[in-house]
Amino acid sequence: MTTTMATTMRAMVIDETGGADRIIARDVPRPRRIGSEVLIEVVAAGVNRCDEEAREGLGDGVAPTAFPVVPGRDFSGVVVETPYAAHPLRVGDAVYGMTAFPRGGGSYAPYVSVPAQSVTRKPPALSHVEAAGVPLAALTAWGLVVDLAKAHDGQRILVHAGAGGVGHFAVQFASYFGAHVVATGSSRNSGWLRELGAAEVVDYSVSEFDRTVRDIDVVVDLLDDVDVARRSLPVLRPGGLLVHASPSTWPAVAELATEAGVRSTGFAVTPDAATLAVVTRLLDSGDVRVYIDDVYDLADAADAQRRLAQGHTRGKLVLRVGDE
Known part of the structure; x- marks a missing residue:
C-alpha cells in the first residue's frame, strides 16, 4: 500500500564524524519503503550511547560509512506503508522498534523505513515518548x-x-x-x-x-x-x-x-520484534517500566547527546519528533 507524500524531509543529520556540533538540520530524501520494510511516521526517538559513538566514528562496527546520515536507533510512531494489504501491521497502527543505523538512515527524522522483523505494536499503556525509550535498551x-x-x-x-x-x-x-x-x-x-x-x-x-x-x-x-x-x-x-x-x-x-x-x-543487540513483543506485555502489565529522564525537541538533538555524554542520567533521554 502506498501513500503520496513529499519526497524530502527535514531531519537531523551527521555531516561528518566529530563532536555534537556535527549534528545539524538538513533536508534529506524521505526514505522509500522497499520489499518487506514498513514505513513509519516517527513521533519520538530514543537517544543512545551507540548514536554518540557512531557520530564520533569510534570503530568500524559503529561508524557511518557515508555522509550525511540520519542517526538514531530507537523510534515510536505510526505505520504509513506496509509491504502488502493483508500484512499483520496495518496503516495507522502505533508501533515501535529499531532502525539499522549506522548501516542506513536512523530515527532522528520524521520517517523511517525498517524491516518488519524490527518493529512491533507499541504498548498501549505507554505514550510514544515513553515507548521510544524502550527498544534498544x-x-x-x-x-x-x-x-x-x-x-x-x-x-x-x-x-x-x-x-x-x-x-x-x-x-x-x-x-x-x-x-x-x-x-x-x-x-x-x-x-x-x-x-x-x-x-x-x-x-x-x-x-x-x-x-x-x-x-x-x-x-x-x-x-x-x-x-x-x-x-x-x-x-x-x-x-x-x-x-x-x-x-x-x-x-x-x-x-x-x-x-x-x-x-x-561481549554482546551485540539484535532488533528482534518477537522479543520486543514479550517486553511489550511486561510493560503493559506493569511488571516492567521505562523511566524517561528528559525529553528534547528534535532540533535539540545535539544537546541531548551532550547531556548523555555527561553521564549520570536516570533511564532514557528521548527526542520529540512529531505530535502524539
Whole structure:
C-alpha cells in the first residue's frame, strides 16, 4: 500500500564524524519503503550511547560509512506503508522498534523505513515518548540478562550502572526472573534501584563494589571502563560469567578475563520484534517500566547527546519528533 507524500524531509543529520556540533538540520530524501520494510511516521526517538559513538566514528562496527546520515536507533510512531494489504501491521497502527543505523538512515527524522522483523505494536499503556525509550535498551538488557545470564531463582547477578538506560531494564528483568540483584549506582538512585527490584545497591561514591560484593554468578557490565571490568573478575564465583556490553573496550576485557581464567562474553543487540513483543506485555502489565529522564525537541538533538555524554542520567533521554 502506498501513500503520496513529499519526497524530502527535514531531519537531523551527521555531516561528518566529530563532536555534537556535527549534528545539524538538513533536508534529506524521505526514505522509500522497499520489499518487506514498513514505513513509519516517527513521533519520538530514543537517544543512545551507540548514536554518540557512531557520530564520533569510534570503530568500524559503529561508524557511518557515508555522509550525511540520519542517526538514531530507537523510534515510536505510526505505520504509513506496509509491504502488502493483508500484512499483520496495518496503516495507522502505533508501533515501535529499531532502525539499522549506522548501516542506513536512523530515527532522528520524521520517517523511517525498517524491516518488519524490527518493529512491533507499541504498548498501549505507554505514550510514544515513553515507548521510544524502550527498544534498544530493553532488547540489550534482555539479551544480557535473559539470553546470556539466564536469570533464575537463587542466582546472584551484579549489574553495573543499574540506573542507566540499559541498566534499569537489566535490574528489572533479573529481578522479575527471580535473581538476587546487586546494582551499582549513585546515592541519589539507591532508593529508586531498590524500587526497580535490586536487593542490594552499592553506592560507588562511598564504597568500592569489589570490597563488599562476593559470590556473584553473573556480572552484567554496562560500563566502558576496563578497570571496572578487571575489578569485577574476583567477585565472581568459580564458573561465573562476565558479560561486557561495550564493544570499544571488549577486546581488552576479554584478554583480562582469559588471563584470570574467567568465562566472559561481549554482546551485540539484535532488533528482534518477537522479543520486543514479550517486553511489550511486561510493560503493559506493569511488571516492567521505562523511566524517561528528559525529553528534547528534535532540533535539540545535539544537546541531548551532550547531556548523555555527561553521564549520570536516570533511564532514557528521548527526542520529540512529531505530535502524539
